[in-house]
Amino acid sequence: MKLAALDIAVFAVYVAGLIALALWVSRHDKKEGQNTKDYFLAGKSLPWWAIGASLIAANISAEQIIGMSGSGYAIGMAIASYEWMAAITLIIVGKYMLPIFLKNEIYTMPQYLEQRFNTSVKITLALFWIAVYIFVNLTAVLWLGSLAIQTVSGVDLFTGMIFLALFSVAYSLYGGLKAVALTDIIQVVLLILGGLLLSYMGLDAVSNGEGAIAGFFVLTTELPDKFDMILSPDNKHYASLPGISVLVGGMWIMNISYWGFNQYIIQRALAAKNLNEAQKGIAFAAYIKLLMPIIVVLPGICAIALFPSLSAPDQAYPSMMSLMPVGIKGLVFAALVAAIVSSLASMTNSISTIFTMDLYSKFKPAKTQQHYVFVGRIVAVTSLIVAIVVAEPLLGKFDQAFQYIQEFTGFFTPGIVVIFLAGMFWPKASSPGALASAMGSAIFSLILKLYWPELPFIDRVGLVFLMCLVLCVAVSLVKPDIKENNKSVELNDVSFKTPSNFNIATVGVIIIVVALYATWW
Template identity: 60%
Template sequence: MGLETIDLAIVIGYAVALIAIATLLSREKAGHQKDSEDYFLAGKALPWWAVGASLIAANISAEQIIGMSGSGYVVGLAIASYEWMAGITLLIVGKFFLPVFLKHGIYTMPQFLEKRFDVRVKTVMSIFWLLLYTFVNLTAILWLGATAINALTGFDITYGLIVLAVFAVAYSLYGGLKAVAMTDIIQVVLLVLGGMLITWIALDKVSGGAGPIEGMSVLLEQAPGKFDMILSKDNPEYMNLPGIGVLIGGMWMMNLSYWGFNQYIIQRALGAKSQDEAQKGIVFAAFLKLLMPLIIVIPGIAAYVLSQDPNSGLYVGRPDQAYPTVMALAPIGIRGLIFAALVAAIVSSLGSMMNSISTIFTLDIYRPWHKGEESEGELVKIGRFASLTAIIIAVLVAQPLLGKSEQAFQFIQEFTGFFTPGICAIFILGVFWKGSTANGALLAAIGSFAFSVVGKFYFAHIPFMDRVLYVFLGCCAVIAIMSFIDRKMPEKAIDLNGIKFGTSSAYNVGALVVVAAVAALYALFW
């Protein structure tokens, strides 16, 4: 293992080029001072291709590449449900929720909750998201990224955390969402090409040099259980991916919360030029999601098969080391390119997460306290300060929180699953049921955590994905009961009459292709 001089030159060259491009894109025209719309929503000028690429670049981070590949090593292709079902979820968000958010001209998800309910709901959810993004998502991206660097180069994990944090700050802190989103085009190209390359190398190694197609045949022959999309109850991973329950249960809640009501993701679509551009970007992202298991999960399965062969010379210490171990198979030069692709995924997600933290803190926590007395320049400065503070905290707590985790991806999913049901209930009923009240939403937010804790410790036999569904239904019931107790139609109910839910023919055709492709994949690997 290790990077040679040419590999290091490629990685350093990429880093310098990315920072230079981000800085260039962040420059404003003479006489124009960067305001909050410029910094947090890229001036609402993103084209569809930037929206779609940025959605995927923000999503495919170390927690996805390293974590999901590790789960592929343990579980197999079934973990790809998060990716393929996400493609359909994106289409649902683009048609039914995005038009509502854009119509109300919001910057943040908490801002929407205040418009629909009240300041209490906004504040509670703002604090929750800030804590989640800082202590779970940002921390996981840093930790898994540093772990990958350590596995490939031997570079100390602590120093790896610091280097990634500094790189992310240099790349995204000044320019905000525009710098992140526009450079994500480069990141996604590098990510997809590098990912395809590592899959090719892994499959070729499995086949003994006979090529990737033969390598895939070997995987199917030697590890057929790794290609079951629907796990049986006797599978040791059933508690994480409970068979048919994945298709009809909590997975929908997990994906809707992530892709539709998650500031970190939806902020890209909110920064689009128009609703049509945002929706085309979402279809583009849905197509890219279909590719992700090929470049993330398959290398994990290949690592499993190779590790069973004593002659392969490949040893995987623990599941989350599967992808970095396979990366080490690449030849000199190519290894640097693939390593740069991994770094691209890490810093893109770090930059996106930092920008979302700064947006929520500045607009939903800081600005209300100052009652409009702050200048636009001051808001941008506060946003940068919030980003910097969050990344420093994440560096400090990364190892204590995740140092002993075997499958970080599953850990992240289960932890966020404590809050996901309440978020989905609040947004779905808040948008489509005029009768839902602020008191009901507030109780659902608190009840989501309470119900999940009870389910985790007193109904441990229930798979966590099923628990997410049951808690969602419980939260919906809480909102309904409390709203009927209030007996008053909320003054802030959403009027759907003036919202354009119609979609273009391009969107409809793209959506049909994505749905058909997902159905075919499930039929093939049932």
């Protein structure tokens, strides 16, 4: 599929407009100079709408759009569990974790671990996160993003990666997190509008022009199995979404790790004006997550009816884009690229934050604020260059790179969740217990992968979490910290009471999720 001249013009206007907006947003900092709080935490000034939009923009990228549409084509609406369970997870993070993080006035997740445990835990996790963000997350977004661009526009892979990297640098490098977060509202609006338009046109095509509602009834009538939210053991995709475990098992661990302790996600909430704004932003993001399956999963189900003979499920979204008229196709393509570059910008900003604030500033403590900002920019550009160089050698040989990446990160997710939850809510958790949990997560996951290969991935994550929790408790009791000098677990002055608007939003999210599962159980 090729883009027409009008599509290219629409896309070019979007690129130029976004860069201009980012430079305008950063104009105040240009006059007065940026310190680290300005660059890495947007001056602690983000409003709720920017936080919520930026959380979603950082989360949704090409691998989610292309991959989840492909999963909708292959599995059906059950893949939406990742989105709907994430909505409830966001509420939990906003109520119980954000108050602790904001009380401790941290820049990064490793910084919190240093406050709670010691420098060894911080450095170990900081190096781990930098490596994962560069060699897994950043590389995946560049590679899979360029694959998506190649499918739609015909641009070769290397050129696509260069374009994505330059685009993200052009609008985010100078202004830092403020430029990223305040322009993400444009990105998310475009993503939602483009996705809804694609779903509408797909449903209309399914019903032969009788409208979207008629098209939806056609799908639920002719493809009822594609709307089963809880897969039975005899379903060929049961290993990917193992029945009731989706609701009570390892998916909770994966979601809590991603939304609660992932630097390039939680950094938006750390940059809030105050806790109330952060929690409103979290609630806003939760409602957008409830909407996302309509944007990224439903087009894949429509493709079953419209393009039943695709050679690969991941061709579903690009095939659906062929339904778009000239000009509108350029807008939907812009929405796809918006998702990619916002994720790139978020990741590079977080890589530079962790490197600069957790590592470099400790070895070079006497430098100016402007020097640290300069180092952060150098690290951001360097991380992109490294990711471009290693993308094809690391991911080019895998047919399903996204699933491989999920598998890899799942080796470490259970241990990370144990470290944070124990550190936040159990005063006796010790530094040796935290390190044992981190190492045990990888070891337990590898053993189960090798000797119990039929165990579904989500169930393995849940089981390893329990094993790491037992290990952390045992080691902490046997080897307690010598000095109990941390204050991060003193929760007496941390209020978990939330305002009425947050509570109402919470009830709404729960009711909607329960209704969705009750309808398509």
